[in-house]
Amino acid sequence: MIAIVVHGGAGRWDETERDGAVAGVRCAAAAGWQVLESGGGALDAVTAAVIALEDDPLFNAGTGSVLNAEGDAELDAGIMAGDTLAAGGVACVRRVRNPVLVARRVMEATDCVLLAGAEAVRFARDQGFADYDPVTGRRRARWRAARARQAGERLVPGTVGAVALDGNGRLAAATSTGGRELKRPGRVGDSPVPGAGNYATAQAAVSATGWGEFMLRMAAAKTIATRIESGESPQSAAAAVLEDMERIFGAPIGVICLDARGAVGIVHGTEGMPHAWRSGGDDDFKARFAT
């Protein structure tokens, strides 16, 4: 049994971008599936899927990330292997193309889990990650307009992620984001933090999207994983935590998750969340804008 689920962010999407976003998540799911189908590991599958989303300028991650209060792109990403609980994350990194790869390097080449800021960029350069400007003209124009309004929208197309189950029964999760538009420089969101926006164990893999501060305060991804470990289905676990978050914080989130038998959970409290998945004997990908 192999499975992959990918999301492109819960939030507001322009009508004109929805088809492109659905095509983008389908493409990312296919990249991850190919890894799994050829015998690759869950960690490589979520890495491949998230790279595809980071490189697609339609999504708020990697190239095409939204800009912070000072007009800079500060990127967060996290990755986790369920079988070993190995985790890596980077927060507030500038001028790198694929933050998920830097997060994975933190996991594999250091004794740290989370690196932040300029020192994280220094680590990336030491590891050979080239200088790269992820800011697109479209996001720059959007930022100018948002700044003129003096406030970012509460939800913008935000945060991408993937969860996967490989042929050896291992789960993994990866999540990447440009964060919130007009965010304060130095703000660390939930995506790079194990248990907040991203989490994986032997029995559950979770990637979440939404207002990162609420996810951090709830330890949302950990909460969903704990429910799945207690025997709840991924769909039911994700729905319960979505409901809790709406009740406690009044904020909708989006979640994708998997258990070790390949059961899929996909929920969102927002109008849309482009997502795609394929599990076990499915003969093709399913890809949708909303559930």
Added chain:
Amino acid sequence: MIAIVVHGGAGRWDETERDGAVAGVRCAAAAGWQVLESGGGALDAVTAAVIALEDDPLFNAGTGSVLNAEGDAELDAGIMAGDTLAAGGVACVRRVRNPVLVARRVMEATDCVLLAGAEAVRFARDQGFADYDPVTGRRRARWRAARARQAGERLVPGTVGAVALDGNGRLAAATSTGGRELKRPGRVGDSPVPGAGNYATAQAAVSATGWGEFMLRMAAAKTIATRIESGESPQSAAAAVLEDMERIFGAPIGVICLDARGAVGIVHGTEGMPHAWRSGGDDDFKARFAT
């Protein structure tokens, strides 16, 4: 019913420092107790207790923090209010006296939960926190010796914290640290991250000490809080997670925790963890080097 528990870090303590550390945690517990006894809130109590520990150069937090690989003190701190799930944290901040106060300011004066690095220091300065050198001669000498050995000890006196219950039934937790000796610059530990080294809900408050990366990978504080919320006693919940951490990572931790009825949990898998507490009708503080 009011209650406070304070710890000064699980780790290796020189024989000559143990009495001083026990006196220090007793003093910090008294500072927190005084707040509670005069009708103050749990948040103010844990703040007062942690300030006392940060200002005591014997502990690895605030003044007297251990130094990173490059000889700088990079400080992490987190605070959380159980009744509102409000949380604040700072990571890798340099040259501030009381990181717990900056963490609290993040919680109260921004829409962020976690700020990191140079931008977090900029926020602190904007908020009026003065430039302050927390490095003591003793830690500098220790760092020179550790660097000469080319490796830090796996456990040094590390991470302080406090949990409190106030007369209105509110719980809070605060945790502060200089982190691991010789750590990589930019490394974010568990202390500032809600759910990792620090957590509070309506029913549980938790502060943990130990190898931060394992705490992040386990979401240790959240795990303990969830167990307490399920009806387990704080002592049993903390002991169970200590055992899990030792089994999974081979790493001992220390934990203090409280539930909403003032029941206390105190465990450590290390030789010592200076701690002090007072709850409800106790007629004085209890303070010990080891349980």
